[in-house]
Amino acid sequence: MSYYDYGQDDMYRIGYFAFRWSYINKDSDVKVEKRDNETCYTVSYDVIKKLADKYFGLDVKKENLKGFESRDQYGGFFENGNYYIPAADGEMFASIAVATSVGDMGNDIYRVEFAVFDMDADAYWDNDEVTPKQFYGYTFEEAAASRDLMQTDNGYAIVKKDGNSYKLRHYELYR
Numbered sequence: 001m002s003y004y005d006y007g008q009d010d011m012y013r014i015g016y017f018a019f020r021w022s023y024i025n026k027d028s029d030v031k032v033e034k035r036d037n038e039t040c041y042t043v044s045y046d047v048i049k050k051l052a053d054k055y056f057g058l059d060v061k062k063e064n065l066k067g068f069e070s071r072d073q074y075g076g077f078f079e080n081g082n083y084y085i086p087a088a089d090g091e092m093f094a095s096i097a098v099a100t101s102v103g104d105m106g107n108d109i110y111r112v113e114f115a116v117f118d119m120d121a122d123a124y125w126d127n128d129e130v131t132p133k134q135f136y137g138y139t140f141e142e143a144a145a146s147r148d149l150m151q152t153d154n155g156y157a158i159v160k161k162d163g164n165s166y167k168l169r170h171y172e173l174y175r
Contacts, residue, residue: 022051
């Protein structure tokens with residue numbers, strides 16, 4: 001995402017986030033189905049609902065997704081509350097964000113500055129799947145010093161503490 005603002009929630013963005021998060025972090029939640037002679041990845045309504053609540057603090061209702069059944073900018077669409085996106089071979093999700101600073105804005109609200117790094121394509125494809133996962137634990141200094149990562153963007157996020165977790169309220173890349 002290059003931009004997100006709580007209260008102006010685009011369900012396509014939430015569906016796509018649920019797909020990408022699941023594809024990277026819990027691929028057992030991503031299924032492959034045929035839709036109109038097209039192979040699609042899909043994440044269920046239950047996965048979307050869980051991730052929307054966990055990361056955005058949104059209570060997604062299945063009936064509210066009926067208005068999002070045309071295709072989004074990625075070719076994705078909702079059907080019966082599930083999100084579908086055309087499957088493509090060779091997809092690479094090789095970007096990571098690393099926090100560079102956190103500022104306390106009061107009332108359990110924090111501003112997190114971050115840098116975005118892209119993995120070298122060879123390092124991404126020619127690995128044992130351990131290498132990309134180790135990048136997720138890097139500090140900014142480790143990411144900046146890595147020969148397999150290149151800084152491509154900066155941005156900030158506003159998050160609100162909610163019990164033991166944080167909910168995204170705003171996200172923006174400096175472009």
